[in-house]
Amino acid sequence: MSEQFPTISVAEAIRTKRAVRQFTDQPASEEAIRAVLNAGRRSQSSKNTQPWTFVAITERTTLEALSKTGGYTGHLAGAAFAVVIVAQPGYKFDVGQAAAYMQLAAWELGLGSCIASLHDEDAARAILGVPGELECYTAISFGYPAAPPAAPRPGGRRSFEEAVRWEQYSSDK
């Protein structure tokens, strides 16, 4: 049976999405996991190369092992599931696109998420059986937030005036 997904606009999802690193024990349904993976699969890439394979992980032991492969990757251990983006070398921008699409799609479903940079890529490769010629430096934890998501906070982002320039970077060319 199909789940009733709540809907929020893309603008609202972008405005309210925050990094979530603590999750409840509630598992994510296969339908929700597939919706997140489909968002990654459908994201844009340079020349439509689609240089990725998405490894979806729900096994707790694998999540715990991956949580030890980076300096700030502890949140993987408690995730309902994680996705590791395995990619051809040289496609970091594309990997970022897929990550953002998946995280926003997840947020629409009430699933929080956080990126985990796998600094010890060799260890991550060994855990997942990834060949040495492929990169796997980005994992994303997903799960239902343990606490209500923090409100968008003033000062949480550089102001519009600080972050944006119109027409030119510098006025003194």
Ligand SMILES: Cc1cc2nc3c(=O)[nH]c(=O)nc-3n(C[C@H](O)[C@H](O)[C@H](O)COP(=O)(O)O)c2cc1C
């Ligand atoms: C390229 C990239 C790498 C990141 N790596 C990590 C990481 O290894 N561990 C972690 O906890 N968060 C990581 N993050 C999450 C950022 O810390 C988070 O998005 C940022 O602090 C903004 O959080 P907020 O949206 O809650 O304000 C990463 C984010 C990006 C875009």
